[in-house]
Amino acid sequence: MAVPSTRVPRRVLREFHPCDTTVNVGPIKIGQGQLTLIAGPCAVENEEQLLPLAQRLAESGAHLLRGGAYKPRTSPYDFQGLGEPALRLLARAREQTGLPIVTEAVDEASLERVVEYADVVQIGARNMHNFALLKRAGRCGRPVFLKRGFSATLEDLLLAAEYVLDAGNPDVILCERGIRTFSDHSRFTLDLAILPRLAELSHLPVFVDPSHASGRASSVAPLALAAVAAGADGVMLEVHPEPERALSDGVQSLRPDQFPALAAELTDLACRVRRMREAVS
Amino acid sequence: MAVPSTRVPRRVLREFHPCDTTVNVGPIKIGQGQLTLIAGPCAVENEEQLLPLAQRLAESGAHLLRGGAYKPRTSPYDFQGLGEPALRLLARAREQTGLPIVTEAVDEASLERVVEYADVVQIGARNMHNFALLKRAGRCGRPVFLKRGFSATLEDLLLAAEYVLDAGNPDVILCERGIRTFSDHSRFTLDLAILPRLAELSHLPVFVDPSHASGRASSVAPLALAAVAAGADGVMLEVHPEPERALSDGVQSLRPDQFPALAAELTDLACRVRRMREAVS
C-alpha cells in the first residue's frame, strides 16, 4: 500500500500541517464539519436554463453553484462551452441567489477569465497532471477544487495538490470522481476507499462527485449517500432542468425536483455520520 | 454500459422474477429489508479464538458467524485452514450462540464437508469462475454466498449466480468485495456503484465485504457505513480477538471491542437509509 514518501516535507500531509484545513468561500466554511453541497448543470447553456435552476437550488440546500463555461471534451466536435458569456450568466446567478460559483479552467487563458468571475476554480480530472495549470492555479488567489485524474493514484493526487500549495495557495479541495477500470456497469469506478486514507494522510477537505463517476442519474443518490457515510466533506451533484435536452452529460443529471429531498437527506446523514464516527472510533 | 443480454431467460434478472428474493437462514430473513451482519475471523484457528469471540458477536448484533475452515491461499506455503476440525468448532459456536454459520467451500470435497456443518456455503472470489463448483453449489441444499471475482464484470457475477440458480438453488446472496485496479491505497477497489445497478437488474440480495476490499482495519467502518448507505442488504466483517496474531488477514480485522458500536450504527443507518431512499425516490 502506498505511503507517500516524505523525504521532502509535503505541504499536503498531516505531518506538516496536523489540523484540518478549512477553506472559506464567503460565509461557507468547507471542511469544518458541515457538509457542503455543490450543485448545478454540467454546462451553462443559456439564461433560461441557469437562472431559475440556481434559484431552486439555493432554496433547497445547495451551498455553491456549479456550471461549466469551458468544457474539456474528448472530441473536438462536441460542445466546448459558451466561454465568457457563461461566466457572466454565472455571476448573474450569484447576484440573484447569493450562491458562490465553482467553474472549471482548462488552460491559462480560461483561468484568467474564470478568476475574474468565480469564487472557486475547478481543475478537472483531465488536467490533474497539467502541472503548468496547477502552478498558475497556485497563484490565482482563489480556492482550487481539484479533481482526481482518471488513473491517478492517491499519491499522484496529493502531489498535484502539492503543486498548488507549493505555489502559495493553501486553499485546495480534493475531489474523488471515479477511476478508469474494466468495470462497465458505471462510467467510472467510484473509489470511496480513498476517503478514509486521504483523511489520515492529508488535512485537505475531500469531496465526491457521484454524477460523473457513475454516469447514471439513478445511481447518484445512493452513491452520494455512500460518499457522505464514508466521510466526504462535500458532494458535487449535476442538476439540469431538462436532463434529456442537456448539451452534455444529461444522462447523469438529476432533475431539480429530485434535489431538495436528497440535499436534506445528505445533510441529515452527515450529522449522524459525524456522531456515529465519534461513537465508533 | 453493460446491459446483460436477455436472449436467454435469466433466472437472476428481475424481468424473470420481479420481487426481491428473501433468503431464509433459520429465523433470519436476508434481503427483506433488515440489515444482516455477518462477522467473525478470517480463519478458524482454535477453540480459544473462536468460542468467546462468537459469544461476544452474538451479544452485540451479529446475525451470522463467519470463519474459514478451508482457505484459498495464493501461496501453497500459507496457512490453508484447519479443515473439518474448524467446521466442528463452528458447529459448537453455533450451539452455544445460536448464530448460523457461513463458511467457504473451495472444491467438491470441501463442499461436501461444509454442507454437513454450515447454514450458508460461501463461494469465494477466486472460485467465482469455477463453474463446476457453482453447479455443485446449485445442488447442495444450502443458501450460497457468492463473492464477486477480482475482475468480474456485473454480467460475469450475474451469470455465475445463474449457474447456481439454473442448477436448482434459488437462494443466492451476492457479495461485492472489491476489484483489482491500479489503485494502490487499498488492497482492492471497493465498487459500491454496482449496488444500485444490481438492485435494478436482479432480485437477489447483495452484501458488501469492506474488510477484504480495503485490507485496512481503519477503513472498515467508513466503508461499511458507505455500503449500507448505498443500499447493501448486509455487511460481512472480519473480527479477530487479536488481529496482530491472526494466521491470516489480521491487518484488516476489527477487534471485538470495535464491533458493538459499529453494528449498532450500521443497523441504525440501514433504517434511516431505507426511509431516506423512499423519500428521495
Place this chain on the structure above:
Amino acid sequence: MAVPSTRVPRRVLREFHPCDTTVNVGPIKIGQGQLTLIAGPCAVENEEQLLPLAQRLAESGAHLLRGGAYKPRTSPYDFQGLGEPALRLLARAREQTGLPIVTEAVDEASLERVVEYADVVQIGARNMHNFALLKRAGRCGRPVFLKRGFSATLEDLLLAAEYVLDAGNPDVILCERGIRTFSDHSRFTLDLAILPRLAELSHLPVFVDPSHASGRASSVAPLALAAVAAGADGVMLEVHPEPERALSDGVQSLRPDQFPALAAELTDLACRVRRMREAVS
C-alpha cells in the same frame, strides 16, 4: 515492482533451479530453444471439423493440437463442450497425425478424463486460482499448461505454478493470455512485458495465446510475431475450418489457409530473435 518474496524456497524460481526447464512431450522439447506451436479449434465440435483440420495443421508446422472438450463458459446457456466424445476425437486425431494433444480440465472429474487421453493438461485462466485443481494437476502425471488469470499479477501466476510443482509435478508451461483492463479495442490486454520478467525470475517455459487475448482474428498474426520477438517459447493459436460457424470464439479464429505462412514466419522469426538477443545482450 514486484519481486516475489523468497522467505520460503520457491520451486518456480531460478534461485532454486537456475537452468531452463525443458518439458518433454513425446519427441517435442518445449523450452529448449525451438519455438513450439500449438494450434487447433477453441472447442472440438465433431469429426468433420477436427480430423481434416488436424491433418492440415500437422502438415504445416503445428507441434501440438489443441481443442476444448470441457469449456468453462461465463454463461450456463453457452456450449459447454462435448466432454469425453471430444477427447476420443482428439485421440483419433493424434493417431492420424502424430500430434500430441493439449486440452483443458475444468474440475476434478474432467481432469481424470483428460489425463486418460491428453498429453498435456491445460488449466485455464478462470481456474488459475482454483488451488484444489492445481494440486490435483500436480499429481496427474502429465505436463500442465497453466494460463494466467484475468487479474493475476506475476507473483500470483508463479505461486499458482508453485502449487503444481510443490505437489510433485515439475513440468509446467506458463501462458500469458491477456489481462482485464479498461482498454476496449481488444478483448483482453496482452501483457508481453511479463515475458522478459518471467524469464529472469523463473526457469519455466512461457507461451503466449494471442487469439484469446485479442479476440480478433486480424490481430492474431501481429501479436503472435510480437510474442516471439519478446521471447516466447511457444504460441497457442486458434484455428477453425469455418470461423464464422464456430460454436465458440469464431471471431478470433484463423482459417486453416492462414496458418502455414504464419507458422513458417513465426519459426523463422524465433531463430532470428534467438540470434538477435544473443547479439543485443
Place this chain on the structure above:
Amino acid sequence: MAVPSTRVPRRVLREFHPCDTTVNVGPIKIGQGQLTLIAGPCAVENEEQLLPLAQRLAESGAHLLRGGAYKPRTSPYDFQGLGEPALRLLARAREQTGLPIVTEAVDEASLERVVEYADVVQIGARNMHNFALLKRAGRCGRPVFLKRGFSATLEDLLLAAEYVLDAGNPDVILCERGIRTFSDHSRFTLDLAILPRLAELSHLPVFVDPSHASGRASSVAPLALAAVAAGADGVMLEVHPEPERALSDGVQSLRPDQFPALAAELTDLACRVRRMREAVS
C-alpha cells in the same frame, strides 16, 4: 469492442484519408515503411552528457534525437528540466550530428520555445487530454509526436489527434507508451494490441516507447523487438551515458554501448516483418 463513431467525419480515420500518412522531418520519411528510431536521454542535463551521446547515436542508427527540456513531473520537488538552455544544447547537437530533434512541450509558454528549436514537438501522456495544448500544437507548424494517456482508450487517443488535425496540422505521429493497470511487474502495461487496430482505423504512423512503458532497462530490447514485430513504424528509446547517474528515469535507460546492436536488429527485423506480413496477409 470500440469502433469509433463516425457520425462526424474524422480526419484521423482511414475512411476520410485512406492512404498512410507520411510525416517528413528533413530527409526522414516517417510512416513510409522504413523503421524510424528516436533515441536520447530522458532529460537534457548538460553539454558533457548530450553532445558525445548524440554523436554516438547518430553513428549507430538513430534517426532523431530525443531529450527533455521541460519535464512534466509528478512531484513539484523533482527535477523539472533545464528549459531553454536544454533547447540550445539540443540545437547544437543537431548541428554537430544532423539528427533532427524531438522534445516535449508541457504548456503554451514551453510550446513557443520548443517550436523555435525542435523539429518535432512531443505532447506527453499527461497532456494527451490537455485540449488547449493540442489545439495550439495544431497551429504550431511542426509535426506532433502524441503519446497515449495513461488511461486513454483507442478512441480517446484518436480524438486527441483529431484536435491537432482539426486545427490544421496533418503531421501527427501516435505513440503507445503503456497504460495503467493492476499489473505490477512493469511500470505501465505496454498495450501492443493497439497497433494492428490503429493501423486498420487510422492512417497516422504509430510509434512505441518501451522505455517508459516498462521502467526497466532489461525489458527494453525484447519489447522494442516486439513492437516492431507488431508493426510499429518507429521506436523511441531512452539512452543515457551513465544511467545510474541520470537525473530522471535512469532505471529504464539503455547504455550507449547497448544501442548499436539493438538498432541494427530492430532495423533488420522491420524489413523482415514487412515481408512476413505481406506473406501472411
